[in-house]
Amino acid sequence: MPGATGARAARTLRLRSPLLLALAVTLAFEAVGGTVIFFARLAYGVTPGEALHVIGGIVLTALYAAYQWRHWLRVRAMRPRLDHALGVLASASLLLTQVSGWMLGFTWWQARGAAADYAPLVSGLHNIGSMLVLTFVGAHVGAVLQRARWLDGDGSGA
């Protein structure tokens, strides 16, 4: 079926696009760095790799904005499917995380060289946003890949 084959090729191309791969790597880097900071700050009162996390966050914002714009143009017609709903939740969480991250980054920049006095509420929002990003991005990507596997397998798509 040429239509199905074309759709599969387009999907494969999208999943291997340099922008998506760069976004995935940066997001993974930020997730690991953020988790290390969360754990170390809570358990030992230190924040290892804070500067790297801030720089990674700036790169992530740029990559995400570029990716989300392209993604939105393709999927803006809302479909009553779980993978779509999860995608919306993932973007909302990412937005919350980025906004709170920029606020924390500003506090960090102001306190350069000294211990930054982060507002607990903003810090809490950033933590919860990050947790939701990992949850909903994971679920969204999982649902999309699972659906793609079905579509590639028998074309029914369920």
Add this chain to the structure above:
Amino acid sequence: MHVPAFSIFSAISELVVTAGVIFVIRRNWQRRNFPLPVFLGVVLFEALVNVLYMSHRASQAASGTVATAAGMKLFFAIHGMISLLAFIVFVVLGVFAYQDQKRGIYFFRERPGLTWTFLMVWTISIVSGEAIFVVRYLL
């Protein structure tokens, strides 16, 4: 010691959320319809209320605005990590189970090893959370 109302609410609601998690898995295990409204309700409630609560408390503990013993802080951090892991895994597995069922596949039933491992991690997360509540406010 004064126990904040939100802490009591969170400690009790964690048990209700756990009942929801078990309900979702049990239905799937018994090859019955996936309870999507319960699943979404549990996920959104856990995300918006309990994760927010845990995260905010963790930030307070880290910032030093609330006096917390060093050992308790480490326990907080480990509990936070396990809870996050359990929550993410529940959402992802639930989504897989929902989608699989449309094709007549019962995800949890067909993966008993994964299901029991998840339930163990979830139990550790809940028990450690309740333990923090008891140690902090009741002992």
